[in-house]
Structures are given as C-alpha cells and as structure tokens.
Amino acid sequence: MNSKNKEITDDVITENIKKRIQDMNIDFEPNDEEKLKLNTVRKTLYKLYSAKLAQFRRVRDKNTGWFIYYWWHDFDKLNEILLEKEQNLISKLRDRINYELNNYFFICENCRKPETRFIFDDAVDLNFKCPVDGCGGNLVADENKELIDFLKEKIGSLQDTIKNF
Ligand SMILES: [Zn+2]
Known part of the structure; x- marks a missing residue:
C-alpha cells in the first residue's frame, strides 16, 4: 500500500x-x-x-x-488506535482481577481442566463433584494468587508501553 x-x-x-x-x-x-x-x-x-x-x-x-x-x-491514527486497544485491554484485565479477588474458586483435583474451575455457588450446585464425563473428582479450593500476580504484571507492562508512546 x-x-x-x-x-x-x-x-x-x-x-x-x-x-x-x-x-x-x-x-x-x-x-x-x-x-x-x-x-x-x-x-x-x-x-x-x-x-x-x-x-x-x-x-x-x-x-x-x-x-x-x-x-x-490511513496510518495517521495508528498510535491513537493502538493506545485505545491497550487501554481497553488494561480495563479488561482489571475487571478480571476484581472477579478473581471477589470470588472463591474451586477446581477438580483429578483432571484440573480449565473448564472444571468454578466459583463457589456453581461448585455448590455441583455438590463439589467434577462434571466431566467419567471423572467425578472432588472440586477443591483453587489458589489464584499466582494468576492475580500474573495479571498485575501484565497490566504493569502494558502501562509501560503506553508511557513510551
Ligand atoms: Zn475432573
């Protein structure tokens, strides 16, 4: 072009x-x-x-x-558009952190598949049993500190990128 x-x-x-x-x-x-x-x-x-x-x-x-x-x-707006995308992403990551902080999570101790991760209310509905066919493992508390730290790091590096714009 x-x-x-x-x-x-x-x-x-x-x-x-x-x-x-x-x-x-x-x-x-x-x-x-x-x-x-x-x-x-x-x-x-x-x-x-x-x-x-x-x-x-x-x-x-x-x-x-x-x-x-x-x-x-029409690349004149490139920086503006990238900035908007980064800010959007940061706000999504912040929402996710809040979701992680405001909920207790449970995961199947057997298969540990991402789709077997539930918030407390859903885990209660499932009687704390894994719904995956043929598994039936116990749903146990899932620590999310590492995930939250990772999300915070991600936000930090995005903010650094924005500063350099
Ligand atoms: Zn399972």
Missing part, C-alpha cells in the same frame, strides 16, 4: 508483496501451493479497513463489469 502510485489495487498489492518475499523464505500460506493468495490480502485489507487503518474506493470496470478496489492506508 506504500506505493508511489496512489491508485493501487489488491491485485497489485499482492504482486508487490510476492516480489518482496521472494527470497525471504516467508510463506503466508503454509501447506498450500500458493505463497500468498489474493484472498488473504483482501481479508487483511478489510481487517485494516474495519480498524480504520485503510480506506478504499470502488470502481466498476466497464469491460468486465467487475468491481475494482483501490486501496490506501
């Missing part, structure tokens, strides 16, 4: 990337004969578009009747 030619189509973007990765041993479509599909580029462009980082203009080709999409990037 960073082309000198302002009018660039998804086809040309695909060809440009293919040329650039030719000698770089990068394979965007492992287990596929093609190295980079036009469809993959299109999907990525639409992702950028929905994240407000790319724009397009659509023109109908008079000969074929097909639509041609001309793309350009």
